[in-house]
Amino acid sequence: MSKQKASSALTGAGKKNQAREGAARILFLAAACVSILAVLLITVFLLVNGFPAMAKIGVFKFLLGTTWRPGNDIYGILPMILGSLYVTAGALVLGVPIGLLTAVFLSRFASPRMVKLLKPAVQLLAGIPSVVYGFFGLVVVVPLTTGRGSMLAACIILGIMILPTIISVSETSLNAVESSYYEGALALGATHEHAVFSVVVPAAKSGVLASVILGVGRAIGEAMAVIMVAGNQPRMPQGLFKGLRTLTTNIVMEMGYSADLHREALIATAVVLFVFILLINLLFSLTKRRKKS
């Protein structure tokens, strides 16, 4: 009799657990659906509003046009596309070597005490809002470089901003390299530095590449810091010490007062930026897949 009671109690508890699990599953599914729906809605909104504008202006005129003059209904975004690419490339030139070497330092050179000190500092660097970076650029970097907004100032600020992404992702991938690789290199007579740079870093290549791709994503999508230091002239980039405008700053600066075709052209600019980001994410997934295989 008591056995029957115990088994029925157990079945009751099992049923309760099952119901709880079912509810949790539904909750997680709903959360996932909301996230996917949000992304889908944004994509649909951009495409529905962006493509008609591109068709009205002419796809080639829009993408390859060198003049952006909304007052005369001339919408060419090539200067902004090039501006985004140049600024991102400049940020990578400054940020990748410093970030990668700092990751190597944290992973293979620093004492545990130093790691404890420097790692939170890097995380703090990631947590600083972009407007603070922009302000810092405006009051410190701009006067030190050209005295007015320029590509160089934007590159420096973006180079600093991508540091935490590159350092944290690269460090994780460097730490994941098996210690036998490093020990094998030492056993063959390599010095500590040679073992790290010719064996450990190449072994973590895909992780390092992923960090660079994430850094590109951060740099190309940044608006607030760039708007404060880049000068924002809507013209073809004319050199490191001259101002330029990027895709993101173009949208931020003009969306407030735009209407009709001008507004649609800005949304089409967002579509171009969206495609850039999609390509970067695709590259990231491909790198990840290669790493897994």
Added chain:
Amino acid sequence: MRNTNSLFTRIRFLKTARKRLETRHFKRAKVQSYLLRAAVYLAAAVTAGVLLFVVGYILVTGVPNLTWSLFEWKYNSENVSL
């Protein structure tokens, strides 16, 4: 006897040449190691320096300007921005 002597001389010469090569190789490897180490330490110093400078600058220039009137519920001549 003469042949043996020349063989010994040749071996000694080869040994010295190898030693010289090894020393040169080790010297170069050592210099490269020092350079790599210096680059790594420099990069870490730059990262830490940038962080300290950004945070320090914001705090040093910002904190003295913090006043209680900035947190008032109503605008007055002290806290109105325009």
